[in-house]
Amino acid sequence: MTTTHTTAPEAPRANTTDQPYSLIGIPPHIGRALATAGGALAVVSTFLAWTWTAEFPGDLTVYGYPGGLQVLVLVGGALTTLFGLASYGVKGLRWLTPAGADSALKLAALGTFATAWYTIIAISVTLGGLVNLEPGGYVVAAAGLAAALGALSLPYQRPAPDPADPDDTGWEKFRHDTRTALGVFKAGFATGTPTPARKLPAYAEILVIVAALAIGLIVFTYGIGTEYDELFIGFLITTGFGFGALAKAGLVQRLTAITAEHRNVTLVGAFVAAAAFPFTQSDDQYASIGVYILIFATVALGLNIVVGLAGLLDLGYVAFLGVGAYAAAMVSGSPLSPFDIHLPFWASALVGAAVAMVFGVIIGAPTLRLRGDYLAIVTLGFGEIFRIAVLNMDGTSGPDLTNGSQGIPSIPNLSILGFDFGEEHSIAGFTIGRFANYFLLMLLITLVVVIVFRRSSDSRIGRAWIAIREDETAALAMGINGFRVKLIAFALGATLAGLAGTVQAHVTYTVTPEQYQFAHAVPPNSAFLLAAVVLGGMGTISGPLVGAALLYLIPEKLQFLGEFQLFAFGVALVLLMRFRPEGLIPNRRRQLEFHEEKAEAPTVLSKAGA
Structure with missing residues (x-):
């Protein structure tokens, strides 16, 4: 037994x-x-x-x-x-x-x-x-x-270790549960x-x-x-x-989900809230920071079309801002302009935007067949070529167009329908100064840029940009004309930067070559613009706006650090990219790409909350 x-x-x-x-x-x-x-x-x-x-x-x-x-x-x-x-x-x-x-x-x-x-x-x-x-x-x-x-x-x-066979049905059941x-x-x-x-x-x-x-x-x-x-x-x-x-x-x-369902209400509400900012200030001191932030943010949003939607790394984008500023300065009645022309603002704005678009096409046509790092090097070179060119157009080294290092000064204040932007005005009992006037004007231009970005990203051409960004080879195989699509993105981004440059020229009174370097102590410059797009969140509307505001405001307020200012600023950027690489307000697709190994999106559910 x-x-x-x-x-x-x-x-x-x-x-x-x-x-x-x-x-x-x-x-x-x-x-x-x-x-x-x-x-x-x-x-x-x-x-x-x-x-x-x-x-x-x-x-x-x-x-x-x-x-x-x-x-x-x-x-x-x-x-x-x-x-x-x-x-x-x-x-x-x-x-x-x-x-x-x-x-x-x-x-x-x-x-x-x-x-x-x-x-x-x-x-x-x-x-x-x-x-x-x-x-x-x-x-x-x-x-x-x-x-x-x-x-x-x-x-x-603690995150559970990956099993030996991630395709096992038990693992899939575990993820689902x-x-x-x-x-x-x-x-x-x-x-x-x-x-x-x-x-x-x-x-x-x-x-x-x-x-x-x-x-x-x-x-x-x-x-x-x-x-x-x-x-x-x-x-x-x-x-x-x-x-x-x-x-x-x-x-x-x-x-985010609520605002996505009421996009028009959110857009109008954000515009009204921003327009109320000058009326919360007792003087024009902080309105000046606000108008520069809007200029910086508008240019960053234009760069977001090139980098965030089309995936083209442009390191010389600030040059298009300079093209628009110089073009507007030459036709706005400056006594040192080579042209004896004084156009109204709407005409000078169109001139600046159109000239920037032409330069975008001229630069993009021979270079956009390149990809990745090669395109970045070429655009970086274009930015430096622009700065050196306007520096040498002083009548000695080249034609007398830009006055060389002195730039074009004494740009007159704008006047639209009798409203002089250089003088104080009383609106609803509130007195707003020069920078507040330009803040409201720049806010209108920012609204136009936001609408253009939104319509473009939702259009057929916007979907083509995203396809090119995700996989250019696959997009070309599906019949997308990659060169034409990228050239449109490049030209549109340059146009928006040129439009912002027309206002910058009047706000600063003077345009000089030093304002448009790749890396400069004061934004906007190409390095800060790219950082604003990446920091805020590529491919989104609010991301570059928030990123640009932070990147302008923080250095402005950290001047007491002196020579350690950029060091502290760099450390802050490194920490942010370490803990939130997808940006402050990320695109949903990019957020999942950065956190695809987790069972949940980081902004929705956290490990500690599990």
């Missing part, structure tokens, strides 16, 4: 790679409580005095009235508190975290800690030690530390699980868009109007972590 021995099946071992873990060993539920309490305590601390003397900028000596950097800590603490309460499922706050609360709470708490401790360190360094702190300073330091400890204790999710689990509502908000998105009525979605645009206007106005260096650095810290927290919570993704 044979005895058969049976053994109990081995209990399955836990897959440790799928288990959440904490960096510092504190249980997650305690971490959430610490982060939430730290955020709330930070809010309370802003109503206390942080130092005894008003020598530190912002006057942090007042009880009951936050000022300066206290306002930023107040915003960060409030955001941390709201995300913390949402993680506990507080009724009415669940909509804040459609993609999970843990990662959003983590970033908000770390942002509060960074802003609070930066302020404490700045006070100590400026005034000479911690002895200059009042009780509110110690309270905010403790609150920031508690928030940071709570953030570091929130669970992380994971995606389903991440997207479905689960009970227990304390674990930071995502919530399902509910369809809002149309009027409610429009109100959401209006609120988002109003918040954007407030943030931009506050950032551009920061009065001292410490406040601007704190603003960068708070907005950076705050935007990251909103993205991790899924609010940015949800807002």
